[in-house]
Amino acid sequence: MSHSFADGALLLSIADDVALLTLNRPDKRNALTQAMWRALPRAIETVANDPAAKVLAVTGAGGAFAAGADIGEFETVYATRDSAAAYAAEIAEAMEALADLSKPTIAAISGPCVGGGLGLALCCDIRMASEKAKLGITPGKLGLMYSLGDTRRLVEAVGPSTAKDILYTGRILSAQEALSLRLIDAVCSPEDLDGAVAAKAQAIASAxxxxxxxxxxxxxxxxxxxxxxxxxxxxxxxxxxxxxxxxxxxxxxxxxxxxxxxxx
CATH class of the missing domain: 1.10.12.10 (Lyase 2-enoyl-coa Hydratase, Chain  A, domain 2)
Structure with missing residues (x-):
């Protein structure tokens, strides 16, 4: 069974007990638009309500997970204090929908996984990455701050001092460094990532x-x-x-x- 959201920018398929949610803007490295943030809770609700889906895997199309929120929309969504508050609320609702899903979740991370992309990955129970993945949270390079909910999930993953280092510097981490910091749980070769995620999903689904x-x-x-x-x-x-x-x-x-x- 297949579903499409946000004019095809989010694709959801369900087969063999596993739901696969794909961020689908490969030409923009799957940067998340306001429409995608708004649609994410509906996609997650579809998984929650479908007994055919035991496990959810989240991935990105075209060799990237997500390069963050679409910076091209910033001038509009941050035009006023009210519009910024509304946009932040939409992102928070999307993040919490994924984090609060009762079913097990896996992030399959290829290529860039930055900002809001890493925020989404942190909402998943298990994070598995290609050895070519690049991960980071860069509000410090934009004069912004990360929300409390997103910061809490980062702290839960890596601890407070490492979270501060990542946020203060905005530096980009290799997959191996991210693994050593427990930001991710496994590293695979690029050609093996999909198979490893599928195997993990099936192991969870069979329990x-x-x-x-x-x-x-x-x-x-x-x-x-x-x-x-x-x-x-x-x-x-x-x-x-x-x-x-x-x-x-x-x-x-x-x-x-x-x-x-x-x-x-």
Whole structure:
């Protein structure tokens, strides 16, 4: 199944349990327009509501992930304080839609992944990159600042001092340096990236989706500062013991077969 958003600048396909969202402006290195930011929540909602999609992978067309927000629109979107606030709210809504998706997400990063592009990648659970990828966040070179939500996700990934270094300098990182800083989780050769992402997506899709989604929710609570179980997390644990995925997983283990988890 295929969907198109923002006049084809966002393409969504769903097959074999995996949704693939492609940023599709290769002639502009997939720089994100206001129309794309506005359409992203609808694309994410489509993934959330489709039981055929267990995992979402986000990628870019033409050998780039995304070179950031489209600077060609800055004169218009930042024309007034009100227009700037509205534009920032649209970007924040798009970022939060991806970050808050209950299903597991993977960023497949080729070429430039800068500014808002890296912001989107940081909204994904796992980031896998080509060894030719270039990553950075450059508001310091434009006299801008990164939003609190985007900055928080960067700090969660690399820690406060490294986040400050990246933001203060606006420098561009190689894939290997990004890996050493834990900004990304894996580096592949350019020709192997798509296959590695597909294999990771299938490995996640073949496991229990009930477990994956509750795990994602628990990790979010930990990052938000929760340190002890509460009534909700205790209920989730007990629910798991009564769930159909646990019954299938237990039986498959005892019968020495591969489980087929029913939850979607």
């Amino acid at each position: 229990s989706q009930w477990s994956a989604r509750r795990t994602k929710a628990v990790v979010r609570r930990i990052l938000d500062g929760q340190t002890q179980d509460d009534d909700t997390t205790r209920a989730w644990f007990l629910d798991s013991l009564e769930g159909e995925d646990f019954l299938e997983g237990r039986d498959a283990f005892l019968q020495k077969r591969t489980p087929t988890f029913p939850y979607r």
